[in-house]
Amino acid sequence: MSVSENWMPDKSSGIPLYQQIKDYIRYKISNGHWAIGTRIPTQREFARMFDVNRSTIVTAIDELIAEGLLEGKTKGGTIVKNNTWSLLSKTPPPDWLSYVRSGTHQPNFSTVQQINRYEFEPEIIRLGTGELSPELFPKKMMDLVTGSFSKSVKSLGYEEPKGSYELRREVSSYLNTLGINASPSQILIVSGALQALHLISVGILYKGSTILTENPSYIYSINVFQSAGMKLYGIPMDEESIQINKIIRCRRQTNAAILYAIPSFQNPTGVCMKDERRKKLLGICEDERLPIIEDDAYRELYIDKEAPRPLKSMDNKDLVLFLGSMSKSLCPGLRIGWVVGQEAVIERLADIKMQTDYGSSSLSQRAAAEWLSSGLYFDHLVRIRKELKIRRDIALDILNQYFSDIAEWKKPEGGFYIWLCLKKPLSLQKLFNNCLKKGILINPGNVYQHMSNQHIRISYSYASHEDLKHGLVVLSQAIRELY
Structure with missing residues (x-):
């Protein structure tokens, strides 16, 4: 056979x-x-x-x-x-x-493995996928970008250990507009923020380190830190983000080595940390000499108003390792992100990266540099923000119609996500399975917050308008069937 x-x-x-x-x-x-x-x-x-x-x-x-x-x-x-x-x-x-x-690398949670598998079934409606819809792929702009840089390509050999100098120069200029003064030598090009986290975990943290993080957090859905022998300690969030008044006690209680946070349109809650809290957070970490990993992947996806300045823009003590990426704002398949930090740290991470993959794709780096230098990236962002507003408002309208008696939520000001809180607990595994039978794929909250039985991460960025409407209506029915 x-x-x-x-x-x-x-x-x-x-x-x-x-x-x-x-x-x-x-x-x-x-x-x-x-x-x-x-x-x-x-x-x-x-x-x-x-x-x-x-x-x-x-x-x-x-x-x-x-x-x-x-x-x-x-x-x-x-x-x-x-x-x-x-x-x-x-x-x-x-x-x-x-x-x-x-x-030595731990397997994904079984639910995450199922999500990863079912996401590629063409008939399923994906209500949890954290990426832009294929409908939003900027094909005409991509044609211009690839046509432009392909004319000047003489070879596609390996790049410098820190990545293409041309791209690092463009990223440096872009960061300058955010108030971050970083030279190309302080920037490492990586294959997305996830690789950056892996490099940090094996490159500058000792085995057994404790990492403070928001709770809930995206980081709980992956095992990059745990597989490197690290421990995670969650600090609760409120409506404005991580509860900074608990950082000192948690730091001293666990002897934590570093804090990982997503200040702008956090994954999975969608919360955006206000400017005043960012300043207080930075001040506390300075006093405690607690380094910060600032994951800024969603910054450019603001809808109602621009996000406050990054922590890194206020960092005068080289306390912050800043992670940026084009995966959320442009397309995940480009696999381009960057780490910004103290030069000795960047040198160390670059050395490890060369040992593991000998550098990110040269083709992707050239494309990313062209996106930035041509200005097309920023034109693209204007369109994406308008589209995300339409999609967010569609989701909020359906939630108001079908979920007001069974769930609560906050209106996100940007990003991809609505953190849906059910008014009564239920078996999220049963809900996940029942939704699959109905052709709906959801991301249950216990992927991001252990023992949670009342939360679902809703993404309005991926499904088409009609699928988003239909999928949410079906989800409301599936929830009611379990009550």
């Missing part, structure tokens, strides 16, 4: 569907794709993948269990018990699952 990556059973074939699916599973096992101990997709997932009745899947799996290839476990799902490769070979194959379990 030959199986392509996107294999589907042939419903016009004379071979029963259950037999085709059984052969597919047997193929995956016998060719070593699914090693002994692998948990295969659930019956529901299989039925969804292959667009068949669940009973068809049950028949196929039951026969494979009877043949000794699979084993059904009450809580652990169905796992591979044996394979023809190991039965036919005199020397058993490597136990690849033991290698997988031995890896």
